[in-house]
Amino acid sequence: MVSTRDGQRAPGGPATHDVTNQAPPLAPYDASDDTALLQGLRREGAGWAEEDLRRLGRLAGSAQAQEWADLANRHEPELRTHDRYGHRVDEVAFHPSWHHLMRTAIAEGLAGAPWADDRPGAHVARTAGGLVWGHTEAGHGCPTSMTYAAVPALRRQPELAKVYEPLLTSREYDPDLRVPTQKPGLLAGMGMTEKQGGSDVRTNTTAATPTAEPGVYTLRGHKWFTSAPMCDVFLVLAQAPGGLSCFLVPRVLPDGTRNTFRIQRLKDKLGNRSNASAEPEFDGTVAWLVGPEGQGVRTIIEMVNCTRLDCVMMSAALMRKSLVEAGHHARHRSAFGARLVDQPLMRNVLADLALESEASTTLALRLAGAADRAVRGDAGEAAFRRIATAVGKYWVTKRGPAFTAEALECLGGNGYVEDSGMPRHYREAPLLSIWEGSGNVNALDVLRALSREPGTAEALFGELALARGADARLDAAVTGLKHQLSEATEATARRLVERMALTLQASLLVRHAPPAVADAFCATRLGGDWGNAFGTLPEGTGLDTILERALPGGD
Incomplete structure (x- = not known):
C-alpha cells in the first residue's frame, strides 16, 4: 500500500506518490436515504x-x-x-x-x-x-x-x-x-x-x-x-x-x-x-x-405488464445509484480552487439529474400503487396501470442511457474506468429500453390500448386532472396532449407517448414534491426552458433545495 485514505504517505511509500483529492469509497452508505422514495412508499400505501x-x-x-x-x-x-x-x-x-x-x-x-x-x-x-x-x-x-x-x-x-x-x-x-x-x-x-x-x-x-x-x-x-x-x-x-x-x-x-x-x-x-x-x-x-x-399472448400479457413495471423500477434504480455516485465524487473532489459540488455548472448538472431521478422514482412507485390496487379489484386503477405502465416503460428507460452517461462524466476519467462501477451502469441502461419491447413496440402498445381498451385515456387524464390549476405550464401541456391524441398516428406515436410521460411525471411532482422541484421540472420538461443536455436548468432555479433533497445526508 502506497498511501493512507487521508492522503498521507504510508510508511516506506515513495515521495512521488501521495494520493490526494480523490473521493473515498462510497460504501458503506444507506441506499434507502432517498426522500422521494420514502415519501412515495408511504403515499402509495406501504x-x-x-x-x-x-x-x-x-x-x-x-x-x-x-x-x-x-x-x-x-x-x-x-x-x-x-x-x-x-x-x-x-x-x-x-x-x-x-x-x-x-x-x-x-x-x-x-x-x-x-x-x-x-x-x-x-x-x-x-x-x-x-x-x-x-x-x-x-x-x-x-x-x-x-x-x-x-x-x-x-x-x-x-x-x-x-x-x-x-x-x-x-x-x-x-x-x-x-x-x-x-x-x-x-x-x-x-x-x-x-x-x-x-x-x-x-x-x-x-x-x-x-x-x-x-x-x-x-x-x-x-x-x-x-x-x-x-x-x-x-x-x-x-x-x-x-x-x-x-x-x-x-x-x-x-x-x-x-x-x-x-x-x-x-x-x-x-x-x-x-x-x-x-x-x-x-x-x-x-x-x-x-x-x-x-390465447398465448392474452395469457402471457399479465407477465409482460409486470416485467415492464420492473424495467421502469430498475431504470429508476440505476439513475439513483448513478446520481449518488456522482454526488459523492463531487463532494470530495476539488478543481480550480473549490469543491466540484460548490461550482455552479456542476451544481446545475447534479440538480438536473436529481429532477430526472425523482420524477422516475415517483412514477415507478405510482405505477406500483396502481398495480397493487388493480390486483385488489380497482377497475379505474387497472385502466390507469394498463396505459401508464407502457408510457413509463417507454420514457423512463429511454432516459436511462443519457442519464448514466452524464453521471459518469461527473467523475471524469475516474468514471471511465471499471473500478468505479460507472461503466457497468452505463452498459446496463440500454437493456431496459429493449427488454419487454423496444421503444417502438411500447409506443405502438400505447396506441393499441387507447383504441381497444375503453377507459385507458379517461384514466390517464383523470390522473392528470388531479393537478389542474397548480401550474400553468402543466395545464397547457395537458391541453396540447389532448390535441395530439386526437391526431395521433403510428408515425407520431413516440412524440405522443413522450408528452404523456412528461405530463404524468410533472403532475406527480406538482402534487407531491417541493415547489422548487416541481417548478424546475415544469419549466424545463414542459416549458421549453432547457437545453439538449443535462445541466441546462435556467437561472433562478432552486438548486440548493433540489440538491439538499436529492443527495444523501444533505448537500
Whole structure:
C-alpha cells in the first residue's frame, strides 16, 4: 500500500506518490436515504414496510453487497453442456456472489412474495425494495422479476397454480436443479422470442403437439433470447393446433428425469453480464398448457405488464445509484480552487439529474400503487396501470442511457474506468429500453390500448386532472396532449407517448414534491426552458433545495 485514505504517505511509500483529492469509497452508505422514495412508499400505501426498507438500504450500500455486485459481473456465468462422462446436463455455473445476491433478493420478498401477502401495498413494498436493492447490480433482477411476473399468468390455469404458486411466492432460494415440487422455492423464466420474429411473437415456429394426456404437450423448436436458463420452470409461447399458446416447461420432470432443454449457447451481451441469457432448443420437451389454446399472448400479457413495471423500477434504480455516485465524487473532489459540488455548472448538472431521478422514482412507485390496487379489484386503477405502465416503460428507460452517461462524466476519467462501477451502469441502461419491447413496440402498445381498451385515456387524464390549476405550464401541456391524441398516428406515436410521460411525471411532482422541484421540472420538461443536455436548468432555479433533497445526508 502506497498511501493512507487521508492522503498521507504510508510508511516506506515513495515521495512521488501521495494520493490526494480523490473521493473515498462510497460504501458503506444507506441506499434507502432517498426522500422521494420514502415519501412515495408511504403515499402509495406501504408505509408499514419502511423499517425493512431502511434495513435493506443499509445492506445494499454495504461494502460486502457492493463487492458481491462487482464480483458477480467480473466472474460471468459459464455454460456446461455436458458432464465429464459425456452426459448432456445443460447447466449454468455462477460465482458465489451471484448466489448471495439472489438469496438476499428472494428472502427480502423481491420475487413472487407479494402475491402471497394480503397487506395493501405489498406490491409497492416490493417495488421500493427493488429501487433500493437495485443499488447493487441489475443482472440478478431478471430472474426475480420473471418469477414475480409468472404468478398472474399461471393463475390462468388454476390446477397448475395450485401446485406451483406456493413455491414461486416462497422466500427461500434453492439453486439446485431437481424436481420442482421437492424444492422449498422456485424461480421462473420465460421463452417468447425466436430468431425470425423477435417481438413479433405471432411468427413463432416452435410447435406444440398434444399428447394423450389432457393438457400435456410436447414442444419442438427454438428460442432466441431466454434469460435466466437456470430457472426451474418457464412460460413458453408455441404454436398449438388452436394457435399461439402459452405453456409451462419445467427443467426437471415429475419423475426426476431431465426435460429436453438444450442450451446451445449463452449470449455475449453488452451489459447484464452477471445474468445468463441463452438460446435453448426443444425436442420432445414436455409442457403443460396454461390458459386456452390460441390465447398465448392474452395469457402471457399479465407477465409482460409486470416485467415492464420492473424495467421502469430498475431504470429508476440505476439513475439513483448513478446520481449518488456522482454526488459523492463531487463532494470530495476539488478543481480550480473549490469543491466540484460548490461550482455552479456542476451544481446545475447534479440538480438536473436529481429532477430526472425523482420524477422516475415517483412514477415507478405510482405505477406500483396502481398495480397493487388493480390486483385488489380497482377497475379505474387497472385502466390507469394498463396505459401508464407502457408510457413509463417507454420514457423512463429511454432516459436511462443519457442519464448514466452524464453521471459518469461527473467523475471524469475516474468514471471511465471499471473500478468505479460507472461503466457497468452505463452498459446496463440500454437493456431496459429493449427488454419487454423496444421503444417502438411500447409506443405502438400505447396506441393499441387507447383504441381497444375503453377507459385507458379517461384514466390517464383523470390522473392528470388531479393537478389542474397548480401550474400553468402543466395545464397547457395537458391541453396540447389532448390535441395530439386526437391526431395521433403510428408515425407520431413516440412524440405522443413522450408528452404523456412528461405530463404524468410533472403532475406527480406538482402534487407531491417541493415547489422548487416541481417548478424546475415544469419549466424545463414542459416549458421549453432547457437545453439538449443535462445541466441546462435556467437561472433562478432552486438548486440548493433540489440538491439538499436529492443527495444523501444533505448537500
